Amino acid sequence: MKLDKTTETLLIFLTAFVVLFTALFVNKVCADNNVSSEYTIDLSLTGAKLSDGVYATVSRSGEGNTKNRYYAQYDFVVKNNEKKGISNWKATIDVPKDTEISNHWGVETHIDGDKLIFTPEFYNLSFTNDNDLEFGVVLNTRDSFFPEKITLRGYRTGNAGNVFTRIIYVGFVIWAALFMGFFVSKFNLKNYREKQKNDVRIILQSMNTFISFIDAKDPYTRGHSRRVAMYAAEIAKRMRLSEDEVQNIYYAGLLHDAGKISVPDAVLNKPGKLSDEERKQIQDHTVAGGKMLKQMTSLRGIREIALYHHERYDGTGYPEGLAGENIPLYARIVGVADAYDAMSSNRVYRRHLNKDEIIEEIQQGSGTQFDPNIVPYMVDMINDGYVNVVKMETAENDSGSNNIHLTEDDIPGVYMGF
Numbered sequence: 001m002k003l004d005k006t007t008e009t010l011l012i013f014l015t016a017f018v019v020l021f022t023a024l025f026v027n028k029v030c031a032d033n034n035v036s037s038e039y040t041i042d043l044s045l046t047g048a049k050l051s052d053g054v055y056a057t058v059s060r061s062g063e064g065n066t067k068n069r070y071y072a073q074y075d076f077v078v079k080n081n082e083k084k085g086i087s088n089w090k091a092t093i094d095v096p097k098d099t100e101i102s103n104h105w106g107v108e109t110h111i112d113g114d115k116l117i118f119t120p121e122f123y124n125l126s127f128t129n130d131n132d133l134e135f136g137v138v139l140n141t142r143d144s145f146f147p148e149k150i151t152l153r154g155y156r157t158g159n160a161g162n163v164f165t166r167i168i169y170v171g172f173v174i175w176a177a178l179f180m181g182f183f184v185s186k187f188n189l190k191n192y193r194e195k196q197k198n199d200v201r202i203i204l205q206s207m208n209t210f211i212s213f214i215d216a217k218d219p220y221t222r223g224h225s226r227r228v229a230m231y232a233a234e235i236a237k238r239m240r241l242s243e244d245e246v247q248n249i250y251y252a253g254l255l256h257d258a259g260k261i262s263v264p265d266a267v268l269n270k271p272g273k274l275s276d277e278e279r280k281q282i283q284d285h286t287v288a289g290g291k292m293l294k295q296m297t298s299l300r301g302i303r304e305i306a307l308y309h310h311e312r313y314d315g316t317g318y319p320e321g322l323a324g325e326n327i328p329l330y331a332r333i334v335g336v337a338d339a340y341d342a343m344s345s346n347r348v349y350r351r352h353l354n355k356d357e358i359i360e361e362i363q364q365g366s367g368t369q370f371d372p373n374i375v376p377y378m379v380d381m382i383n384d385g386y387v388n389v390v391k392m393e394t395a396e397n398d399s400g401s402n403n404i405h406l407t408e409d410d411i412p413g414v415y416m417g418f
């Protein structure tokens with residue numbers, strides 16, 4: 001599935017909406033269960049409803065007079081029949097200004113101005129459902145009075161309002177945001193990979209076309225470019241080069257002999273001994289390839305491989321006689337892969353060598369023709385049969401008249417695993 005810009009924008013808005021909606025929902029749930037709720041009741045009645053499920057009564061007993069002061073005992077009962085408890089509660093009653101407390105029980109009591117304030121002994125004590133909250137006080141006042149109003153202020157403590165539930169909700173918000181983020185990035189990544197895969201196809205198809213020109217000129221080396229590319233990429237992979245480098249080496253391997261286009265067919269396919277001039281013409285395919293691929297700067301190493309894949313480690317190769325690590329690494333790798341394929345293929349002037357002969361040749365060339373650090377990887381690939389797998393795969397495609405045979409699956413370990 002490919003996301004266009006509009007769908008991507010819609011998804012981002014949807015994500016923002018989900019996060020916002022969830023945040024509002026969480027806020028509402030927490031608010032419903034934790035907001036400070038104030039219940040006021042007219043206690044001129046014997047008992048009355050404070051709120052749904054919360055009821056209060058007050059009764060006066062033991063009243064009398066002493067020293068021109070009036071005293072009375074007030075007994076309060078508050079009943080909570082709600083499913084949710086009430087915590088951090090505080091009850092307040094308006095009393096005359098000169099009121100003094102003679103006695104109290106059930107809860108802490110103190111006077112603040114003209115307010116008689118009741119609080120639980122432990123402030124956080126929850127006043128749960130089906131509990132009777134009983135407390136009382138003996139007040140000493142100048143005149144007789146009866147509490148007219150009680151104000152109970154507290155916090156509802158429902159299941160959804162505790163810390164654990166809040167964590168769950170916050171976790172859900174984070175999860176929703178991450179999920180939507182993952183969803184968007186997954187499809188973006190897929191989109192990106194589709195594009196990348198398509199780019200690779202375009203590159204490969206272009207190269208296929210070009211290689212078919214080379215193969216048409218030199219049918220004896222049909223499939224050579226592809227095999228060299230696969231050997232070289234496998235060496236690079238075993239040398240633990242990065243995926244990008246493995247892929248570059250593969251592409252560069254495909255085009256390493258591009259310069260053969262400029263060599264006359266008669267020279268390229270001559271079965272007999274070559275004259276010095278003819279040998280020079282063949283060797284010039286390196287310089288010609290380097291010139292042709294000079295423009296292809298987006299694929300790193302391609303020009304260098306075409307130009308330097310016939311250099312030798314001891315400096316006796318061509319075209320420039322570079323030695324050792326002055327020869328670019330990619331060219332040294334392709335040089336070994338190229339030599340292996342030449343030895344293991346039939347040519348107009350000889351049959352291929354067998355496995356032991358090839359290993360011997362390659363090992364003899366270690367440090368003279370080949371980079372001694374690369375030779376062991378090539379020898380391992382011969383011994384563990386990797387080269388035979390490549391030969392079988394390429395033979396199948398090369399036998400047909402259709403020469404368009406490269407696919408992205410040929411690139412070892414590069415991007416195409418999805």
Ligand SMILES: [Fe+2]
Nearest residue numbers: 256257309310
């Ligand atoms: Fe070559």
